Amino acid sequence: MREGTVNRDKIEQEAMNLLRRGQTEKALEAYLSILRHDPRDRRVRQKVAELYLTLGRKPEAVRHLTDVARSLRAAGQMRAAVSIYKQLVGLKPDQHELRADLAECLTEVRRLPEARRAWEEAFSLVERRDPAKAIEYARAVSRLSPGELPPKVRVAELLEQNRRIDEAFDAWVELGREARRYGRPDDQARFLERALALQPDHIPTLLRTAEARIAQGDYRAALTHIQKAYTRDPRNVDLLILLGQALQGLGQVDKARKVWIQAARHLAETGDMERRVDALRHAIECGGDDPALLRELENADAEARRSRIRLHEMSWAAPRTDDEVRVIIAANTLADYGFPDRAREVLDRADSQVKAGVPWKVRHAELLIAQGDRDAGIEVLRSIQPESEEMAADLATRLEVLGHRPEPGASAAPPDEGEAEELVDDEPTDAGRQASASPPSGSPSIGTPPTPAVDIAVLEQEADRLADDGDVEGAIAAYRRILEVDPTNMEVLRKIGEVMSGRRHAARRPSAGAAPASAEEFSEPIALAIPEPSLETVDFGSAFSEVDPDAMASLDELLLDARALIEVGLHDEAQERLRGQDDLEALVVQAIAARGMGRLDGAQTRLERAIQGGTEHHPAYIEALWELAGVYLLRHKLGNAERMLDEVEALDAGYRPMEMAIRRRAIALLRQR
Known part of the structure; x- marks a missing residue:
């Protein structure tokens, strides 16, 4: 091995001497002899290609450069491979495979605009002579244009032109779905009608197309699709609802009335009380x-209200002791924000005394039911001994809605008279009963500007003062402002419990000469269930909205919450709030939180995903570029950082001018070191 190394060095020195004397052919032979000894030497192979070009022997140069590029890709050196592929494209401009390879390497290094251009150029070379490759390259362009419809339309048209019917149908349907997400019913209808031209009897697509036409107000076109579907599935309740909308829109109210009544009957059979009320x-x-x-509407409305009852929202189910407040409020908060498993874990960790109480059993039962374990939830509810007539009635109603009927002779009886006397002070309030009918006070909603960051310590002191002065409403409002920023603040949740139960004010400001208050004097239940965020009402009079009933807060609200948590340094909770969200802005906010915790790898990964999957038209795209530039700066990847800043300025020359100047100065200083 040592002798081979010496010979190689000697040969390479001779080759360089030959080049200095202008003997290119002999130098090439010397380098080729090295390459025969070690074919994996990319540096020497690249030198061989360079010499072939000098001699005008382009085919040999291309062959060696191609080997170098492939070797670099296999080694994961994508940036170096990009340089070689660009050289190859210049040498062989008509070879579409080289442009495709270049595009893949550019995608790997996140130079997405350049990658898209390379795919477009590859597509233009094969569009008319290689349909399969044209479709492949068009799909690659589409993947790099997630927010744009025209590239996807081109893919669907190519599939259709080449008689790939099933794929073309799926592509048109997906385009219709995407147009619906963007609120473009005209495009949705046009795309879905292209799909129906390929599969005319596909009932789900017929219904979605009718829905789009109704959203446009084109009721006659909608009827064409509805009638076709009706002949094949006359009992489809979604079809009946669309038919009712179309007939009503055309002014054929007598026919529409009959259809709505028929739809209401079908909905009653399926137990869909909310839509039954709407149909009536x-x-x-x-x-x-x-x-x-x-009368039927009145009964259906009452049944719908009964179906919406959740026992943990009742005033009699509110926690009474400090331990119950701590456990139940934590479980409610986690459940409301979409973490039912973690809510169950909180309940499971409670001590035996808390588990024996009604608040724990009710919260546990409702979580089981919400997660699909209805039978287990019913068993927990059946184990509860009612403490009042109201509680017995609510339990019976909930069990009936869940499909459980009490056995003959078995009834949940309220406590005896002696027990009833102890409950005189436990009268439920309307506020307690309706505690979860609306989102938490001050929760951000779509269209509402985010709440400014607050000084939690100052606000908590003010809330404590109001509580000590007996201003219950003012104190609770102040505490809730803290919870908007930190919804799992156990100390604040405990203080709310004390204020609402009266214990805090009594403990801090006893009457002159009065004996210390006992716990029995404040036995009124604490109505502390965190309200579930409300869902937008589904408007069945225009079009179906795909609302997930388990989605407890809109993405806009989660983003506002996460940004607020970042402002007060709660980066881990901000990340948890957005777990599972892949929207571009959600990835940016997750990255900001990761950076705040010093996790630069996680921040970089999320930001690169955001940029790769987004488009410059997205409002948060420029923020993603800016934040990624910041991460690259922290990691001293100056070229990457500079490129990101260039892209920011290309999109908006006036974006953060002072900070832009500072970052440019930082790059210059680092390069001087």
């Missing part, structure tokens, strides 16, 4: 104001 209301709007129909 439409029937009445169409002139069905007979007493029987009005």
Whole structure:
């Protein structure tokens, strides 16, 4: 091995001497002899290619450069491979495979605009002569344009032109789905009708197309699709609802009324009380104001309200002791923000005394039911001994809605008279019963500007002062402002419990000469269930909205919450709030939180994903570029940082001018070191 190394060095020195004397052919032979000894030497192979070019022997140069590029890709050296592939593209501009290889390398190093251009150039070379490759390259362009419809339309058209019918159908349907997400019913209808031209009897697509036409107000076009679907599936309740909308929109109210009544009956059979109420209301709007129909609506509305009952929201189910407050509030908060498993863990860790109480059993039962374990939830509810007539009635109602009927002769009885006397002070309030009918006070919603960052310590002192002065409403409002920023602040949750129960004010400001208050004097239940964020009402009069009933807060609210948590240094909780969210802005906020915890790898990964999957038209795209530039700066990747800053300025020359100047200065200083 040592002799081979010496010979190689000697040969390479001779080759360089030959080049200095202008003997290129002999120098090439010397380098080729080295390459025969070690074919994996990329540096020498690249030198061989260079000499072939000098001699005008382009095919040999291309062959060696191609080997170098492939070797670099296999070694994961994508940036070096990009340089070689660009050289190859210049030598062989008509070879689409080279442009495709270049595009893949550019994608790997996140130079996405350049990658898209390379794919477009590759596509243009094969568009008319190689349909399969044209489709492959068009799909690659589409993947790099997630927010744009035209590239996806081109893919669907190519598939259709080449008689790949099933794939073309799926592509048009996906385009219709995407147009719907963007609120473009005209495009949605146009794309879905292209799909129907390929599969005319596909009932789900017929219904979605009718829905889009109704959203446009084109009721006659909608009827065409509805009638076709109706002949194949006349009992489809979604179809009946669309038919009712179309007929009502055309002014054919008598026919629409009959359809709405038929839809209401089908919905009653399936137990969909909310949509049944909506169908009956439409029937009445169409002139069905007979007493029987009005009574049916009244009964359906009552049944719908019964189906919405959740026992942990009742005032009698509110926690009473400090230990119950701590456990139940934590479980409620986690459940409300979409972490039912963690809520269950909090309940499971409670001590035996808390588990024996009604608040724990009710919260546990409702979590089991929400997670699909209805039978286990029913068993927990059946084990509860009612403490009042109201509690017995609510339990019976909930069990009935869940499909459980008490055995003959078995009834949940309220406590005896002696027990009832102890509950005189436990009268439930309307506020307690409706505690979860609306989002938490001050929760951000769509269209509402984010709450400014607050000084939690100052606000907590003010809330404590208000509580000590007996201003219950003012204190609770102040504490809730803290919870907007930190919804799992156990200390604040405990203080709210004390204020609402009266214990804090009594403990801090006893009356002159009065004996210390005992716990029994403040036995009123604490109505502390964290309210569930409300869902947007589904408007079945225009189009179906795909609302996930388990989605407890909109993405906009979660983003505002996460940004607020970052402002007060709670980066881990901010990341947890956005777990599972892949929207571009959500990835940016997760990255900011990761950077705040010193996790630069995680921040960089999320930001690169955001940029790769987003487009410059997204409002948060420029923020992603800016934050990624900051991460690259921290890691002293100056070229990457500079490129990101260049892209920011290309999108908005006036973006953060002072900070931009500082970052440019930082790059210059680092390069001087």
